[in-house]
Amino acid sequence: MKQAPIKVFFIGSGAIGIPAVMALQESVEIDLLGVASQPDRPAGRKRRLTPSPLATWAESEGFSVHKPEKVSSQEFVDYVGSLKPDIVVVIAYGQLLRENLLHLAPFSCLNVHASILPFYRGASPIFSAVLGGEKESGVAIMKMAKGMDTGAVYRTHKVVLEDQETTGSLELKLADVAGKQLVKDIQDVVHNGLEAIEQNHDLATSCSKIDKSFGLLDWSKSAKSNLRKIFACQPWPGTWTYYQVGDKLKRLAICKASLVNSSSSKLTPGEIVVEDSCLQVACGSLDFLEVHRVKPEGKREMDIKDFLLGAGLTNGDCLTSVNH
Structure with a gap:
């Protein structure tokens, strides 16, 4: 006898x-409730209210997307319960779920x-894997x-990181796998009857939410550390x-760079070597970062x-992390 479609309610933002939600929508084995x-949330310079990336897609597909301020509010939990899902699926949502929702579905x-x-429990696992140089x-x-991310694991699907993997490219890989x-x-x-296996909590590591200020480079760190941050x-x-322009400092975005061997003698971190239209920056570990693409302030x-x-x-001349 053919099994009835599995009733799924989906919660996510990223x-x-x-x-994943596209796959659920398209599968005949799933009934996406x-x-x-x-x-x-406000976004952009004009701070216009903007749906999450997932909500933007779902609304374009004709879904009436529910957007509770608190996902574990009794009103929302009662609504999801009224749909009688077999299972609730959560991906990159951004709020902790309470027990009234965790145990709602069979x-x-x-x-x-x-x-x-x-490893990498918390808000920035993709970013943290790239920053940490994971393979x-x-x-x-x-x-x-x-x-926070302490539950037993049913299954893990692994991917390999490339040498120049960025957070953006890794997110695409993981999204595709999911x-x-x-x-x-x-x-x-x-x-x-797939059973979940408890995590080894003694090995747990965590990662916090990243804010915009994290992108400031610190030339006292190693070239490898700064390159990982760029990725x-x-x-x-x-x-x-x-960088200095007259008596002013101007912001310079570093968009692409690589590690390089340099014949220069020991330089102060942030000190530059300009040669043959190339720019190398001395770092704190006596190694150098070669900069390939930049975005000057206002350009x-x-x-x-x-x-x-x-x-x-x-x-x-010196590049600096201090804006004063």
């Missing part, structure tokens, strides 16, 4: 969840977390528990430094050779 996301809440748990990451399919695997994972949980901060918040992104034509920088 773009990483879009391939509804979608919830964060309320619209198969509880399933969370797709963007790390290999128990692999993945999505953990987890049975949600009361704590979209391809989620339907089968749900089926195995609901119909095939991790793409596409947001970007990385930057400051477009450009190759370093175009920037150097008008910047007036010479050997011995």
Whole structure:
């Protein structure tokens, strides 16, 4: 006898969840009951109310997206309960769920977390994996528990990080994996008795929310550390430094760079070497970062050779992390 479609209610906000909810919508084995996301928030220079990336997609597909201020409010929990879901799926939502929602459905809440748990629990697992120079990451399919990403794990789908992996490119990889695997994972949980295995909590690491100020480069750190930050901060918040123009400091966004061996003698961190339309920056570990693309304050992104034509920088000048 053919099994009835599994009734799923979906909760998410980040773009990483879009391939997953698309897969749920398209699968004949799933009955997607509804979608919830964060309320619209001010965004951009004009601070206009803007839906979350996932809500934007869902609304374009004709979903009436629910946007409760508090996901565990009794009103919202009662609404989801009235739909009688078999399981609730949560991806990159941004609020902790309380027990009244965690235990609402017969198969509880399933969370797709963007790390290999128990590592990188918290708000910035993709960013933190890139910043940490990890060789692999993945999505953990987890049975949600009361704590932050502490639940038992049903299955983990791993991916390899490339040498120049950015947060943006890794998010796309993990989103694709989640979209391809989620339907089968749900089926195995609901119909095939897939059991979750407790995490080794002694090995747990955590990562906090990243704010815009994190993108400021610190030349006293190693070149490798600064390069990882450049990768991790793409596409947001970007990385930057400051350079002297007359008696003023101007902001310079560093968009692309690489490690380089330099024959220069020991220089002060932030001191630059300009040669053959190339710009190298001394770092705190006696190594150098070569800058390839930049975005000067108030201008477009450009190759370093175009920037150097008008910047007036010479050997011995310094880039700085201090804006005063």
